[in-house]
Amino acid sequence: MTWRSARVIGLRDETATARTLALVVRDWPGHVAGQHVDVRLTAADGYSAVRSYSIASAPSSDGRIEITVERLPSGEVSPYLTQQVMVGDELEVRGPIGGWFVWRPEQLGPIQLVAGGSGIVPLMAMIRSRTSARSSAPFRLLYSVREPGAIFYRDELRALSSQGDSVVVSYAYTRVTPKDWPRPAGRIDAELIASGTWPSNLRPSSYVCGPTSFVEHTTDLLIAAGHDRERIKTERFGATGERK
Amino acid sequence: MAIISRGFAGRRSAAEAKLPPGQYLTNDFPVLSAGPTPHIPLDRWEFTIDDGSKVLKRWDWKSFRELPTETITVDIHCVTRWSKLGTSWEGVSLDVLLADVKTDLSYTMFRSYGDYTTNLPLKDVMNKQAWIAFQYDGADLEPEHGGPARLLVPHLYLWKSAKWVKGMTLMPHDKPGFWENLGYNIYGDPWLEQRYSDQ
Numbered sequence: 001m002t003w004r005s006a007r008v009i010g011l012r013d014e015t016a017t018a019r020t021l022a023l024v025v026r027d028w029p030g031h032v033a034g035q036h037v038d039v040r041l042t043a044a045d046g047y048s049a050v051r052s053y054s055i056a057s058a059p060s061s062d063g064r065i066e067i068t069v070e071r072l073p074s075g076e077v078s079p080y081l082t083q084q085v086m087v088g089d090e091l092e093v094r095g096p097i098g099g100w101f102v103w104r105p106e107q108l109g110p111i112q113l114v115a116g117g118s119g120i121v122p123l124m125a126m127i128r129s130r131t132s133a134r135s136s137a138p139f140r141l142l143y144s145v146r147e148p149g150a151i152f153y154r155d156e157l158r159a160l161s162s163q164g165d166s167v168v169v170s171y172a173y174t175r176v177t178p179k180d181w182p183r184p185a186g187r188i189d190a191e192l193i194a195s196g197t198w199p200s201n202l203r204p205s206s207y208v209c210g211p212t213s214f215v216e217h218t219t220d221l222l223i224a225a226g227h228d229r230e231r232i233k234t235e236r237f238g239a240t241g242e243r244k
Numbered sequence: 245m246a247i248i249s250r251g252f253a254g255r256r257s258a259a260e261a262k263l264p265p266g267q268y269l270t271n272d273f274p275v276l277s278a279g280p281t282p283h284i285p286l287d288r289w290e291f292t293i294d295d296g297s298k299v300l301k302r303w304d305w306k307s308f309r310e311l312p313t314e315t316i317t318v319d320i321h322c323v324t325r326w327s328k329l330g331t332s333w334e335g336v337s338l339d340v341l342l343a344d345v346k347t348d349l350s351y352t353m354f355r356s357y358g359d360y361t362t363n364l365p366l367k368d369v370m371n372k373q374a375w376i377a378f379q380y381d382g383a384d385l386e387p388e389h390g391g392p393a394r395l396l397v398p399h400l401y402l403w404k405s406a407k408w409v410k411g412m413t414l415m416p417h418d419k420p421g422f423w424e425n426l427g428y429n430i431y432g433d434p435w436l437e438q439r440y441s442d443q
Contacts, residue, residue, distance in 0.1 A: 001440050005247055026277040037353060049254050050266050052324060075269065076255045090247045097440065099426040100278055100376040216388055219280035228278045229358070236275045 003040060003092045004028065008085055009064070014152040018118060019070045019082040020056060025093055028063040031055055033129035034102035034122045034207070034235075037067065037095035041077055051077040054121040054209075054235075055096065056153075058128035065093075068152060070118040101207065102233045105133035109205060112198050113141040114188075114218050116210020120152050122235065123209055127160065127167055139167040140204075142196040144188055144214065147176035170196030193221045200226030209235040262319075264434035267327040273389065274326055278422065281387045282358040282408050289392055292411040293345060293378065300345055300414075305392070308376075311336045313420040316375055318406075321434040333396055335377030338369045340347035353421060354395055357408040361421035362419065363430070364404060366414065373399060376409060401432040401439070 010022035031037075035055055042048040057066035071082040085091070103111065103126040111130075113123040120143055130139055145151050151171070161169040172188045173181065183192070198204040206222060208215050215236045223229055254266040260269060286305040293301040301312075316333045353363050368374065377396040379383055385391030390407030397404045403423050424430050439443065 001442055003246070040246065041252045041254070042246040043252050043254045045250055046246070047254045047256060049268065050325060080249070080252050084251050089250060091249065092247050097427065100423075189286050212388060216281055223280055228283075234279055236277060236278060 001097075002093050003094050006065075006091045006093045008087050008089045011085065013089060014068055015150055017071045017082070018068055018152060019071075020066050021081060021085065022057075022064065022066045023091065023093065023160070025063050025065060028065065029096070030061060031059055031065065031096035032099075032102045032104055033058065033125040035096035035098045035125075036122070037065070037093045037097065039067070039077065039081070040092040040094070041080060049076050052097065054125065056121045056124050056128075058125060058132040060132070068118070068121045068124075082240065101209070101233050103129060103207065103213070105129060105135045105137075107205065108113075108135075108137055110138040110139070110202050112204040112206040113139065114197070114206065114208040114210075114222075115141065115143045116214030117145060117150065118152070119208075119210030119214070119235070119237070121209075123207060124153055126207065127157075130167070131160070138198075140196070140198055141167060141169045142188065142192070143169060144171065144172040144174060144210070144218075146174050148173065148178045154202050172196070188218055188221065190221055190224065193218075193225050197222070197225075200228075203228070203231065206232045207235075208232060210237075212236045262329070263327050264321055265437045266439075267321055267325055267434065270326040270328055272326075273328065274322065274324070276322060276386050276403065277407065278360065279358060279389075282394055283387055284357050286392055290410065291341075291393070293341065293414070294411065295347065295414045296347060297321035300347075301341065303341075308336065308393075309378075311340050314375065314432070316396065316398075318396075318404050320398055323401040323403055323428065323432070323434075323439050324372060327434075332381055332440050333375065333377040334379035335393075335396055337372065338374040338376070339372065341376065345414075347414050351414050351415040351418045353413045353415055353419065354406045354409055355411045356406045356415065357410050359422075360406055360408070362395075362406050362416075362426060363421045364400070364403050364417055365418065365431075369397060369412075373397065376391065391421065399433075401429075401434050403428065420430055 006025040012020040040050045046076040053067040056068045069081045160167045289305045318331045321327045374397045378393045395406045395409045
């Protein structure tokens with residue numbers, strides 16, 4: 001797998017701390033929703049640092065990919081990508097990487113996505129892949145965020161959710177809820193699993209992505225609700241969070 | 245020739261110099277697993293060694309815990325690029341488990357609860373290089389980190405240190421396990437940066 005040059009062609013803030021970078025990658029071989037890339041930064045003296053980021057965009061054949069990066073206060077790479085990079089800059093990427101936590105349009109069955117925080121990124125690639133492939137696979141997303149301002153892709157998710165045959169989105173707010181929200185702030189619990197996810201008798205395939213404690217907690221709830229553990233795929237990141 | 249990233253200085257420390265290429269230091273203990281964490285009751289735990297046709301050795305938790313143990317302090321390196329220095333474990337050496345196993349097979353496949361597998365040359369799990377660890381940092385190993393017991397092979401990337409390990413199959417030829425079938429390197433030496441299958 002070789003390093004490829006990638007030109008930054010667009011920047012978009014998702015939240016106060018997260019930014020989407022649109023890249024055009026030279027000779028990009030294409031990807032599947034859920035995969036990630038390595039991004040390499042190199043200092044003038046040759047020192048380099050590499051981190052992995054999930055691809056947020058649907059597969060496409062034009063070499064264009066998007067990644068969404070959450071800024072970590074003590075990070076080495078994420079502050080650069082979210083604050084210093086400008087349109088026109090050249091980065092280096094390698095990939096795509098990962099063949100497990102992926103969704104392909106040939107999968108016709110119901111899909112349950114469960115995201116904690118920036119764990120939404122690879123799941124958004126799956127949602128976008130579904131749209132671009134004109135798939136009619138039934139999708140649901142349960143998305144847990146700290147507070148309303150922490151939602152990535154807010155308008156796009158709202159638009160999808162308001163279309164009839166599309167992706168049903170439910171939110172969980174762990175610290176602060178929107179005004180007049182029917183539930184108090186708190187972690188996902190059995191009640192929210194029951195109301196915000198497919199019933200287990202539909203035998204959905206589930207993809208759960210987020211911080212380790214979130215993934216442990218929600219997969220335990222899914223299994224307690226009768227979901228087969230073999231049909232649950234997970235991707236976790238630690239407090240360092242630079243891999244998603 | 246790498247592209248210079250305008251204005252990027254990076255952060256370097258003396259400790260980073262001790263790391264394999266492309267790794268960075270963390271004080272956390274991140275988790276990488278492909279599926280839900282299995283919770284295995286100790287009275288149903290077992291570890292077996294087989295040769296693909298018959299079981300050569302079998303331990304339940306009680307007989308396993310009666311084996312001599314060692315305290316191991318090692319650096320660990322995850323393929324997702326974090327490294328953690330000086331981690332402390334307690335476990336049973338594979339040398340103990342293999343002591344009276346006679347075989348001319350050269351490869352192994354470790355098997356886990358939850359159906360994970362990973363392959364290793366037999367020589368890489370002998371001679372004080374591999375343990376079945378059941379304590380981390382003085383406490384019972386948490387399920388999310390592989391408890392009740394996981395393989396520990398610190399000289400290779402950490403995906404080789406199979407969590408929730410339940411057995412080892414001796415094989416005549418090398419064969420890819422779970423991640424090795426999904427694009428990761430068949431061997432996984434962090435010092436040679438063997439992350440992916442084409443490296």
